[in-house]
Amino acid sequence: MSTELLTGWGRTAPSAAHVATVRCPADVAAALSAADGRGLLPRGLGRAYGDAAQNAGGAVLDMTGLTTPFELDTSSGLLRAAAGISLDTIMRHAVPTGWFVPVTPGTRQVTVGGAIAADIHGKNHHADGSFARHVRSMVLATPSGVVTTTPGEALFDATTGGMGLTGVVLEATIALMPVPSAFMMVDTERTADLDETLAAMTEGDTRYRYSVAWIDCLTPGRHLGRSVLTRGDHAGAEQLAGRRKTVDPFRFTPATRLSAPPWAPPGLLNRTTIRAFNEAWYRRAPKREVGAVHTISSFFHPLDGVRDWNRLYGRRGFLQYQMVVPFGAEETLRRAVTTLSSRRCPSFLGVLKAFGEASGGHLSFPVPGWTLALDMPVGDDTTGAVLDELDDMVAEAGGRVYLAKDSRLRPGLVPLMYPRLGEWREIRDSVDPGRVLRSDLARRLDLLEDK
Amino acid sequence: MNDALGQPQSVLVLGATSEIARAVVDRLVEGRARRVVLAARDEAGLGELAEGLRSKGVAVETTTFDASDPASTVAAVDTAFRSGDVDMALIAFGVLGDQLVDEHDPAAITRVVTVNFTAAAAAGVALADRMRAQGHGAIVVLSSVAGERPRRANFVYGSSKAGLDAFFQGLRDSLVGSGVQVTVVRPGFVHTRMTHGMKPAPLSTTPDAVAADVIAGAARGAHTVWSPGPLRFFMSALRHLPRGVFRRIPG
Numbered sequence: 001m002s003t004e005l006l007t008g009w010g011r012t013a014p015s016a017a018h019v020a021t022v023r024c025p026a027d028v029a030a031a032l033s034a035a036d037g038r039g040l041l042p043r044g045l046g047r048a049y050g051d052a053a054q055n056a057g058g059a060v061l062d063m064t065g066l067t068t069p070f071e072l073d074t075s076s077g078l079l080r081a082a083a084g085i086s087l088d089t090i091m092r093h094a095v096p097t098g099w100f101v102p103v104t105p106g107t108r109q110v111t112v113g114g115a116i117a118a119d120i121h122g123k124n125h126h127a128d129g130s131f132a133r134h135v136r137s138m139v140l141a142t143p144s145g146v147v148t149t150t151p152g153e154a155l156f157d158a159t160t161g162g163m164g165l166t167g168v169v170l171e172a173t174i175a176l177m178p179v180p181s182a183f184m185m186v187d188t189e190r191t192a193d194l195d196e197t198l199a200a201m202t203e204g205d206t207r208y209r210y211s212v213a214w215i216d217c218l219t220p221g222r223h224l225g226r227s228v229l230t231r232g233d234h235a236g237a238e239q240l241a242g243r244r245k246t247v248d249p250f251r252f253t254p255a256t257r258l259s260a261p262p263w264a265p266p267g268l269l270n271r272t273t274i275r276a277f278n279e280a281w282y283r284r285a286p287k288r289e290v291g292a293v294h295t296i297s298s299f300f301h302p303l304d305g306v307r308d309w310n311r312l313y314g315r316r317g318f319l320q321y322q323m324v325v326p327f328g329a330e331e332t333l334r335r336a337v338t339t340l341s342s343r344r345c346p347s348f349l350g351v352l353k354a355f356g357e358a359s360g361g362h363l364s365f366p367v368p369g370w371t372l373a374l375d376m377p378v379g380d381d382t383t384g385a386v387l388d389e390l391d392d393m394v395a396e397a398g399g400r401v402y403l404a405k406d407s408r409l410r411p412g413l414v415p416l417m418y419p420r421l422g423e424w425r426e427i428r429d430s431v432d433p434g435r436v437l438r439s440d441l442a443r444r445l446d447l448l449e450d451k
Numbered sequence: 452m453n454d455a456l457g458q459p460q461s462v463l464v465l466g467a468t469s470e471i472a473r474a475v476v477d478r479l480v481e482g483r484a485r486r487v488v489l490a491a492r493d494e495a496g497l498g499e500l501a502e503g504l505r506s507k508g509v510a511v512e513t514t515t516f517d518a519s520d521p522a523s524t525v526a527a528v529d530t531a532f533r534s535g536d537v538d539m540a541l542i543a544f545g546v547l548g549d550q551l552v553d554e555h556d557p558a559a560i561t562r563v564v565t566v567n568f569t570a571a572a573a574a575g576v577a578l579a580d581r582m583r584a585q586g587h588g589a590i591v592v593l594s595s596v597a598g599e600r601p602r603r604a605n606f607v608y609g610s611s612k613a614g615l616d617a618f619f620q621g622l623r624d625s626l627v628g629s630g631v632q633v634t635v636v637r638p639g640f641v642h643t644r645m646t647h648g649m650k651p652a653p654l655s656t657t658p659d660a661v662a663a664d665v666i667a668g669a670a671r672g673a674h675t676v677w678s679p680g681p682l683r684f685f686m687s688a689l690r691h692l693p694r695g696v697f698r699r700i701p702g
Contacts, residue, residue: 005628012455015587016630038586050455056536056630057586316671319455379671384456384482407455410483440587443536444452444460451485 006060009310010049011317012378012407015056015440019043021065022084028061028141028168032436035059039438042168044111045086048118049320050407051440052163058438061168063113069171072099077176078136083113083169088254088304090176095252095296099176100234102134104300106351108254113169118404119161119364123210123300125355130366132160132359134175142167142431151360158427161364163403165437165447166428179234181249184210184299186232188289190282194225194337198330198370201229201354209233210299213352216278217340217374218271225337227352228285235293243293254297259307266314269377271346278349313377319407321347321387322373324355324366325399332397333370336390340374345386347374362424365402373405384408403441411446425449452538453589457670458483459538463531465516465524465574466544468496470643471593474662475541476504482666486510486535490527491544492517518544518570519562528577536585539669540578542571542592545612547645553607560607567611572618579622582631590633591669592619596677599637599686603698623674634669636661637686638678654682 004019022028022042031040038058045064046053054060066084073079074097081090087101088108094100103115103122110120116138121130128134137150140159147167149156159166187208191197197213205211208231215227237249303309310318325332340347351373355366376383391413394401400417401409415421425448429435435448442448453459460483464472467489476487487509491497494515501511512534516527531537548563571592582588597605598612616635623633638661640652661678668676677683689697 003628005630010455013453013457013587014630015452016583016628017586051452055586056452057584317455378455384458408458440452444454 001059004060006043006046006054007317008048008050008053008407009046010319010378010407011310011313012319013051013054013440015051015054017055017058017060019060019062021062023065025066025141025146025170028170029146031059031061032141032143032168035436039436041437041439042083042113042117042164044084044114045109047107047110047114049405051444052118052404052406053114054440055438056440056443063111063168066170072097072176074099077178079174079176080171081112081174082171083111085112086110087112087115091252091296094176095179095182096250098178098180098250100179100296102128102175102177103131106301107304108297108301109304112172112174113164116160116169116172117162117164119359119361119366120404121355121366123212123353125353125366126205126211127209127356128177129357130359130361130364132361132364135160136173136175138172139170140167141170143434143436144431146170147431154427155431157360158362158424160359161361162424162428163363163439163441163447165439165442167431167437180236181234181240182252182296183235183240183249184232184294184296185235185239186230186292186294186299188228188230188286188292190285190287191227191229193223194334197225197227197229197352201352204231205354207231211353214281215337215350215352215372216282217337217347217350218275218278218344220341224341225334226282228282230299232294232299239291240293252296254295254301254304256307257305260309260311262311264312264314266316266379267377269313269318269346269348271344271380274346274348281349316378318375318377319383320373320375320405321390322365322371322402322405323390323394323399324369324371324402325394325397326367326369329369329397329399332393332399333372335393336372339386339389343382343386345376345382346380347376350374362420362427363403363418365400365404367400369399373402403445406441406445409445411444411451414445414447421447452536453587454483457672459589460484461486461536461538463488463490463528463537463540465490465527465540465542466518467491467500468493469543470658471638471641471661471665472541472543473500474658475543475665478662478666479539480504480507480509484509486512488512488514488531488537490514490516490531518566521565521570521573524570524574525577528574528581532581537578537581537588539589539591540582541665542574542590544570545593548608550605550607563607564611564614567608568614568618571615575619575622579626579631583626583629587630588632589669590619590622590631591665592633592635594619594635594637596637596639596682596686600690600697602700620674632669632672634665634673634676636665636668636676636678637682639682654679654685
């Protein structure tokens with residue numbers, strides 16, 4: 001065990017914890033019984049942006065060493081995977097056999113345990129839901145013992161989206177998705193403003209398995225909310241015929257081509273450079289392009305090509321703000337985008353997407369509606385106040401912000417945004433009455449109890 | 452916890468009735484602070500402050516201590532951690548003393564140095580140990596430009612602040628990797644009760660302006676904060692003046 005300073009992917013609010021590497025389930029049981037008043041928390045690859053995988057002064061279990069079992073049944077597509085296995089590992093093994101992860105976020109560098117704890121979503125949420133929907137069972141080590149839990153059970157729903165606070169996932173059985181190739185057929189179009197973006201998504205999303213819009217929240221005026229809409233599906237072998245003749249249709253060899261420098265000057269990414277980037281991104285996209293062939297990594301995980309890109313934000317780091325408002329609250333979405341633009345809040349290309357049905361997770365983020373995610377550097381004077389305003393708008397509209405990305409929400413808003421919090425606490429306490437499972441996120445937002 | 456923007460939720464103030472401390476607390480409760488532990492010598496003053504903060508919905512605890520007794524200062528630190536984590540601790544107590552009396556009175560000079568240096572350093576190590584154990588926290592200490600180069604007119608006060616400044620700069624380095632940060636604030640001439648009737652020095656400032664600099668500095672994890680900022684360059688110039696010239700500066 002060693003004391004390490006940990007942060008999330010945004011590199012803000014560091015805290016020190018006693019980090020222990022887990023190699024087998026017995027290590028978890030031992031750590032659970034040895035935990036003191038500062039508690040214990042599992043951590044995967046640290047891709048949560050804020051403090052969700054930190055436990056100041058307590059124990060943190062590095063789960064990336066727990067890599068067995070890892071068994072794929074290539075006839076049924078059922079995968080049995082240890083909590084520490086990453087989606088990257090799964091894809092490298094499964095894609096050449098014709099199977100794909102049912103849900104992938106913008107990075108492959110997340111573990112199975114982390115994917116469950118955050119109940120992650122991807123560009124196919126409107127069609128396929130979040131990660132929890134594809135989990136057939138999981139084995140959870142709680143302070144009151146090891147249990148197997150399956151969909152429909154209260155503990156399953158408390159754990160999917162439960163931010164690692166119901167126990168330590170040891171392994172899960174996940175239903176993978178059959179794919180006809182390792183390539184994507186992608187349609188791209190540019191929209192002129194927010195209305196056009198929403199209309200295009202409302203009208204056309206059902207024709208695509210994957211859909212997302214990169215939205216510019218800095219350009220004011222009549223082009224407010226202009227977007228690059230990319231939608232697609234896995235390419236069939238017949239669609240690739242004649243276009244990628246020489247390549248094995250199931251070839252999947254993503255590579256990291258670049259690495260961010262270890263140090264970037266503070267303020268490199270500021271209002272001016274971000275606006276220039278947003279402009280360039282919009283301009284370089286084709287006005288309308290149909291049936292372009294992309295690789296899995298270029299379509300889903302463009303930033304995985306740059307190692308440690310989070311360092312580009314400099315010493316103070318950055319935060320990601322992701323919220324969802326229900327369908328019908330488009331006016332709130334418009335006010336949010338207008339506020340960001342008129343207050344000149346430096347925000348990188350946002351991601352706008354329509355969510356489909358919610359999973360049953362008590363604290364699971366996705367609910368039917370519009371979700372908007374934005375990256376912002378820390379250090380600009382306006383950011384805190386603008387995001388507080390957005391929180392109020394979102395809560396009032398019956399929406400919520402994503403706990404896996406949060407690093408600055410006010411605790412009082414959590415019960416409004418997550419009305420099943422009380423129910424979750426009861427189930428959580430039933431398996432962890434001594435409140436062993438703790439995190440900085442839980443302390444900051446009073447997730448375990450009201451203060 | 453401190454959030455991504457460096458805003459604390461739980462705050463301890465040693466020397467809570469000082470005007471700079473009050474201005475800092477007023478600003479912090481506008482942000483994320485919701486639990487404040489106020490410690491000072493003056494019980495009545497504490498009660499009044501606590502009342503005001505409670506009316507804003509802040510959970511307030513008060514405890515008295517006397518910085519001329521370093522043990523009581525450490526006891527105040529212990530009290531604050533009894534009911535939970537402290538995200539930020541502000542060390543704001545100090546005495547100006549009376550240079551012309553102090554330089555002839557060993558008892559008086561002992562008092563100035565005990566309050567300004569010994570009690571602050573004792574509180575500093577107590578805070579460092581507590582915060583290291585909780586794995587996070589920010590210690591903010593009010594030093595003074597007077598510690599930058601001792602002057603004929605106030606070298607008793609200045610030397611006590613110089614010692615405090617050096618101690619906390621070193622403490623900061625000892626805490627690297629622990630999750631605990633230390634910020635040393637060097638205000639210039641601040642218009643307060645302590646300086647009432649004195650002739651303002653160049654670049655004089657107000658408690659509220661210092662408070663804004665304190666909070667911004669701690670949020671960005673600065674090791675040293677000058678308030679106002681340009682003092683850094685002004686004092687750098689003064690520090691490099693030949694001694695004979697420096698000694699003749701009036702005031």
